[in-house]
Amino acid sequence: MPANHKIFNDPVYGFVSVPYGLIFKLVEHPYFQRLRRIGQTSLTHYVYPGALHTRFHHALGAFHLMSQAIEVLKSKGADITDAEAEAVQAAILLHDIGHGPYSHTLESTIIDAHHERLSELFMEKINEELGGALNLTLQIFRDEYPKRFLHQLVSGQLDMDRLDYLTRDSFFTGVYEGVIGYDRIIKMLVVHEGQLAVEEKGIYSIEKFLVARRLMYWQVYLHKTVLAAEQMLVQVFKRAKFLVQQGHAVFAPPSLQPFLENNFGENDFLTPGNRLLDKFAKLDDADIFSAIKYWMEDSDSVLSFLSRSLVERRLFKLEFFDQKPGSDLVQEKLRQFAATWQGPESDLDYFILTGAESNKAYNAGGEGEEIQILFKPGWVKPMSAVIEEGLHSKNVTKYFICYPKNTRL
Amino acid sequence: MPANHKIFNDPVYGFVSVPYGLIFKLVEHPYFQRLRRIGQTSLTHYVYPGALHTRFHHALGAFHLMSQAIEVLKSKGADITDAEAEAVQAAILLHDIGHGPYSHTLESTIIDAHHERLSELFMEKINEELGGALNLTLQIFRDEYPKRFLHQLVSGQLDMDRLDYLTRDSFFTGVYEGVIGYDRIIKMLVVHEGQLAVEEKGIYSIEKFLVARRLMYWQVYLHKTVLAAEQMLVQVFKRAKFLVQQGHAVFAPPSLQPFLENNFGENDFLTPGNRLLDKFAKLDDADIFSAIKYWMEDSDSVLSFLSRSLVERRLFKLEFFDQKPGSDLVQEKLRQFAATWQGPESDLDYFILTGAESNKAYNAGGEGEEIQILFKPGWVKPMSAVIEEGLHSKNVTKYFICYPKNTRL
Amino acid sequence: MPANHKIFNDPVYGFVSVPYGLIFKLVEHPYFQRLRRIGQTSLTHYVYPGALHTRFHHALGAFHLMSQAIEVLKSKGADITDAEAEAVQAAILLHDIGHGPYSHTLESTIIDAHHERLSELFMEKINEELGGALNLTLQIFRDEYPKRFLHQLVSGQLDMDRLDYLTRDSFFTGVYEGVIGYDRIIKMLVVHEGQLAVEEKGIYSIEKFLVARRLMYWQVYLHKTVLAAEQMLVQVFKRAKFLVQQGHAVFAPPSLQPFLENNFGENDFLTPGNRLLDKFAKLDDADIFSAIKYWMEDSDSVLSFLSRSLVERRLFKLEFFDQKPGSDLVQEKLRQFAATWQGPESDLDYFILTGAESNKAYNAGGEGEEIQILFKPGWVKPMSAVIEEGLHSKNVTKYFICYPKNTRL
């Protein structure tokens, strides 16, 4: 008798078993295969060279954890039918299918639509193809299904997405600060009055998870060199779009061309004749860097300077401040750079960049959104009422200014 | 006082410390930075999705092991000057700098020159730029330096290249069969009469290393699905070059265009006016897949069929045989496929592929090329005289036939 | 609803889940808890200081792998009832329960009975207590149950015992040479015509497993310093028994006393009035070293010399030979040591030790005992017919002589 699972190798978990049937069909779908060419962590690999893992691998990993979570919950008596189990597995598998090239970095530059909305559109498209096989999946994904804990496993403060990405990103970056006890946490999950909760003895694992998440933000996701590279990538694209829309021909792969010429928004995806979803599905990380490499030689000096700096890794310097830096500081940086820049003054906005990043490790007090701890006697408390000190629920905002380091034009 | 090393994160070894000075300058060179965009293991990630690590990371890792090996050898009294230490570090760092996109897979398809020769050309070019700073490095790399053990550390049956790639590839694929005791092996290295040798108590580690290498060949590098994907990639390029050279315009990034139009060989790199090395340095994995994606829609049905199959991962089936498969078997596969193929018969050679792969884990008996074991009393024996059974020095050749699985045209 | 499993922490596998019911009852039994005080690898920790893991942990680990194997086999259609699953889990949990202090080292010195026979006696005793709950377990353990693959999972060339001990011993020693792909092997298990077999694509994992086992023998289990320490431990006990049986009072914990005074054999365990099994169950590693420490001060100079040397780790030197060392060599060592030894000549046999150790990584050709490989078309071949070169089925014997290094009396 043949195996009823397809096995994927994963250095993080050893193996991921995908059952033949709906789930395997989704994995084989070209929309999903496309995630093989979309990095999970954008330009993080400029600082952590191992961080080249993809959305494809992350989605499989989150699926794997979901399978374990379902098994644990069922062993503790949670009522989950086979159809619900498959649907919630499909939902986590597809939760990021809407991500485009360089994920969050270019999310609002290439198109103006949130990736979760695009994930939903992709799911609807596949659902049509499969004659409604994803109906239940979509209900769960949209949080319209009565058993709310299923949605919470897909999207919540303790969902399988977060458990996988922290584990996976810390594995591939080598940043131990992000290691979490994902298997311990999953073993402690329980359904209580229709909501996902964590058994009391899992408190320290949850605290560790929250701390790890916060540290990963500052040490990896918002690392100042990573952020500088990603800011540069955004500027490259802003400039390329500006030039194309001004009539300056910029070389680009045909798949990328329409996204330079237009500023597509969510509504454009809904216009059937557009086939915009399919056009978007053609794009991936390869097109972006392939294009940027030609732009190194472009006649526009803003585009070529930014492209060369990015490809050859002469990254901008980025400084964080606890408060918004005064305009005098920005003016000074502008003045310094202007002295070396031969183009018009209006170009300077591509080089002296300011912005803010914030990070809230945990969202305390959100109605019904908190991680719930189940105590032995049978009552739950939100995490914020259990351990104050480790929660770090404060929203930390850091302001930055980013500018060319050694200006070699 | 500032640190005198730049630290790179590496999930495999924790950290890699690169001293400021020559070595850091080499790492920052655009030729070296380009290795960030060249995967170490071609399309292996189609089977082992974590295997996206790059030549850049491998080169840093091999450098790291070299630094440790030098320290060990010096602590045991080997005579290695600071200049020699730096030169051999530079040599291992640059040993793969000549690799092009998809490394070995496209090595003889895009151009007709061996990557080691190209590495040498790149080193010579950088050496010019740096006013001869790599003179000693080049001597060692070419095995022209009297202290032969330095070359053996760079290129031999127990070099730092092999120690790193087995360790790294097994880490990122998750294939434990390839795990070796690299640190134990390095601790056992010793210089004996000018040659690299291994202390007696390292025998089992060496045996394990040889077995691991053989297993990695069959389980990863020559995995039949990996090989099928790579064979397809070769056919895609063969067809694209054929078409371009027949005058059929095929869309391609400008950087790739000359390599489709011409069949460059080693001599073309030596013609100064060509600036071919610089053109070659512009190419990387991104261009290849970006191009293949456009070719999915090409009017040539061979090119579009192969490209679509590869991008959407409908991989050919590959079967291994101990002996060359008879022409009747090949004919049968041709006949089967011909029945579904509407193009000319001459196209069939792109689809029914045959070839052979061989693997020799260890090369016993090569004059002066064997791994030498140093016994306590002070004499050495070649590994093949120490442990016969584990050596697997037999050259194993497997023949394959590869063809489309489910022909959906 | 409470969890229906008790979770044990295991740095090797993360967690081991033990279902409440029979299995948990067995784990809680004092006979099983006693295994917490019996090291898995005797004096191996004298060379590999991390190797302090116990038979308790090994038994839980082997149980864990058994649970996974059952799940895999059932998913491939093997007919395993719940009762059979529990029985085979109990059998692997208890397979080593008969081990005494320092396991194999003192196996024939303290008593004259094989540990497997003692395991059976312990199981029978517990079976009585539990009113026959282990009847099926005993049938499987004795290979009297028709579904032979169940016994093969407990005791065979690819049983869960071996998979766990190689994995666990290499983890705690830090010897990577012993790392095996236990999860890959388990995923490849299948039942074919009532026998355990391995799917074709698991061949390389099996080969790696056989090689790893052989390397662990020479590098860990039969490491010459480990063997020297264990030989010394045997001599300490031989001397203590000799003295006690000669009427020389030797201090010993009450639990140990009867085992010094008598030479118990298997039959003595069967004499009901003896309660010998219970007396044996009182013994563990702590008694042995506690006693040896007092013996450091004993008036008998043989006993005190051996005890001091062992406790303060002045270990004998051990040399291996491919052939039995000639009597002249032994005579010479005797002469050398005699020159420094003031006691009678008859003592010398405690110090100049000879013996042999052999290791056969794989037993090819044993009727029905080989690892069977299942090929896709549905036929099996024994491993020895599939890959000759990696099998190492040759029985390697090494002879040793062992003697005090620096005689300080």
Place this chain on the structure above:
Amino acid sequence: MPANHKIFNDPVYGFVSVPYGLIFKLVEHPYFQRLRRIGQTSLTHYVYPGALHTRFHHALGAFHLMSQAIEVLKSKGADITDAEAEAVQAAILLHDIGHGPYSHTLESTIIDAHHERLSELFMEKINEELGGALNLTLQIFRDEYPKRFLHQLVSGQLDMDRLDYLTRDSFFTGVYEGVIGYDRIIKMLVVHEGQLAVEEKGIYSIEKFLVARRLMYWQVYLHKTVLAAEQMLVQVFKRAKFLVQQGHAVFAPPSLQPFLENNFGENDFLTPGNRLLDKFAKLDDADIFSAIKYWMEDSDSVLSFLSRSLVERRLFKLEFFDQKPGSDLVQEKLRQFAATWQGPESDLDYFILTGAESNKAYNAGGEGEEIQILFKPGWVKPMSAVIEEGLHSKNVTKYFICYPKNTRL
């Protein structure tokens, strides 16, 4: 030329290299070898069965980290002579040599002296034997040496002791919550104005380290089942001492006997005729459990009940409270247990136990004791001024009550 280092295997770090000379001589000393028989984490293995690692292994590990720290500090220009390097290595190697059986658990029960003071006494004794070779080591250990950073590496809020024990304990328990980036932290160490400091970019690693330490306290060191077992061990000893001192003969190994008969304090160690240090050096974990096993059959029912419960792992229940539990609660537990206990009322104090445990992850504000962060411009700030939220400098105290769970007499 022979190696100038002895290599120890360590699954945590791979290898530990010990230079021949003073350090190796210390490792071989019987006082140090004794640490092979003293567990690092007392009865923690009752909950985490892998936690059987010893003070011996911890001391080697801390020595290993010290060697790395010295190398890092020297590479950044710190002035450390070879003699100082060796002395600080010796100091960390011997910092725990004064620990007795079951380390902290029995620290004040077997004798009344702090282990650090005993470590000093052992060092002084060895120093005499070695003719003053540890003079500098003792100065550093006692914080009497001008270069204070050397002492801080041995004993401070960021010393090599803590880095090793968190790493090692989380490795052997399998509790990922304790994993720290020890190598990252060490790479960030720097000497600033004679004090140990951490470079700015190491802040997150420090924060992670502080959090990990706090979590390890609650999840491992003060785990309620671990604490219950250790409380029981203390009661066993209290009762045995009480009985012996009352004239009730209790069986015990000769080495243990004097410590039951007397209540030795620090001064007794200073009385030369006592040879108390040598007597103490004879004790280790083996004696304790060997003795407790005989006590299972003692005629005193308190001693036998406690001993049986501990050996057969019928552990007391322990409950934590944020505030000191009221006497009514304690009274109730006493009443409940009294109903099943046939001995005198005065025995009850051995069974109904109360106490408090507190844990302060970080000591902010201690004059000159804080972890100092070195910022790029060259000024330092204490950690508590850099990141408030993660510091957890609050002293958390938890009160407990501990009592027999299922009283089976």
